[in-house]
Amino acid sequence: MTRNTRDDVVAAAGRLFAERGYHGTSMRDLGKELGLLGSSLYSHVDGKQQLLVEVVNRGAGFFQQAADDALAVEGSATERMRALIDGHTRVVLDHRSEVRTYLNEADSLDHERRASVIAARDRYEDAYRTVLKEGATDGSFRADLDPPLAAIFILSILNAVDRWYREDGRVDRDALVTGMFELVTEGVS
C-alpha cells in the first residue's frame, strides 16, 4: 500500500460518480475506496465539485480526440461516419467511468462549467453534422436528409451503449460497431 496520487483520487471519483452519481457519492465513500479518510482527500483536491469537473473534462477530451481522428479519415463520407461510430464506441468502452460521468452527471456542475460541457458536446456533435452534410451533398446519403436531426439520432444510439453493453455478452465490439453502422446507413429494411 503506497500513497495515493492525485490521479488515483480523480480516477476513483470517476468510478464512484459513474456508479452512484455525484449526489450519491460522499467524500467519505471516496476515501474508503482509496483506503483513507474523507478529510484526507482535501490534501489532494480543493473539493468535491473540482473532482467532478476533472472527471467530466477527461470524458470530453476523449470524445473530442476521437472525433478529430475520424474527421481526418480520407475517403467517402460513409467511411468517416463509420470511423466516428467506431471511435465513439472505443471511447465509451475504454473509459466507461469518465464517459458515464460526463454523460449523466453534468447537471451537477455549477452553471459555468455546465455551459462549457454543453458547448463541448455541441462541438462534438458538429463532427456528425459535418459528415452527414457531406454525404447528403455528394450522394453517399439521401439528399433530403436532415443532418442535425440525424446527428442526434445517431448519437442517441452511441451514447446509450454504456448503459447496456457488456464485454462478456453475445455481441463483440466489432459486431456492435457493424450493427450500429448498418442500422444508421441502411435501417432495418
Next chain:
Amino acid sequence: MTRNTRDDVVAAAGRLFAERGYHGTSMRDLGKELGLLGSSLYSHVDGKQQLLVEVVNRGAGFFQQAADDALAVEGSATERMRALIDGHTRVVLDHRSEVRTYLNEADSLDHERRASVIAARDRYEDAYRTVLKEGATDGSFRADLDPPLAAIFILSILNAVDRWYREDGRVDRDALVTGMFELVTEGVS
C-alpha cells in the same frame, strides 16, 4: 390554496426527481414545492423511497399501455413499428417527469423494486423484438436483421428524446416521429 392530495405529492416528487434526481431532492425541497414543511409529507406517504416507487411505476405503466396499443395495430410489421415509435414519443412528451424518473432514477430503488423495473423494461422491449422478428420473417425488414440488437438501437433513439427535444423548437412532433421512423427503416442512405 387548498390542501394537497396524495396525488399532488407524487406528481411534485416526479417533477423534482426528474429535474434534480432522487439523491438531489430532499423532502424539504419537496415540501417547499407544495407549500408545506418536509415533515408534513409524512402524513401523505411512508417515506421518500415510496415516492420514487410510485413515480417509477407510473412511468412504466404509460409505456406498457402504449406498447400494447401498438401491438394491436393491424397491418404490416412496418405499421406496427411506426405505432411503437409514435406511442413511445407520445408517452415521453406527455409524461416527461415520470418518464425521466423511470429512465434515470431507477438505480436509486431498493434491490427488489429495481429488479421489477428491469423486468418491466424487458417486457416493453419485447414488443420491439416481436415486431422486428415479424418484419424479418415476412419480408418487411432485412432477413439478416438481429432483432434484439435492433430493438436496443431503436429504443436508444426513442429514450433519448426527452433529453433534447423541445416542444417550441424547429421540429414538431410529427416531424420528429417521421424522422425517427425513416432513420429506423431506411437509414441515412
Next chain:
DNA sequence: CCTACCGATCGGTAGG
C-alpha cells in the same frame, strides 16, 4: 399540516 425534535451524515477546516 405544524411544532419541536432525533441521530446520522454531509462537505469542509485547523492543525499537526
Next chain:
DNA sequence: CCTACCGATCGGTAGG
C-alpha cells in the same frame, strides 16, 4: 494522511 472538529442538512418521528 490523521485527529478532532464545525455548522448545515438529511430522512424521519412524536404529539398535537
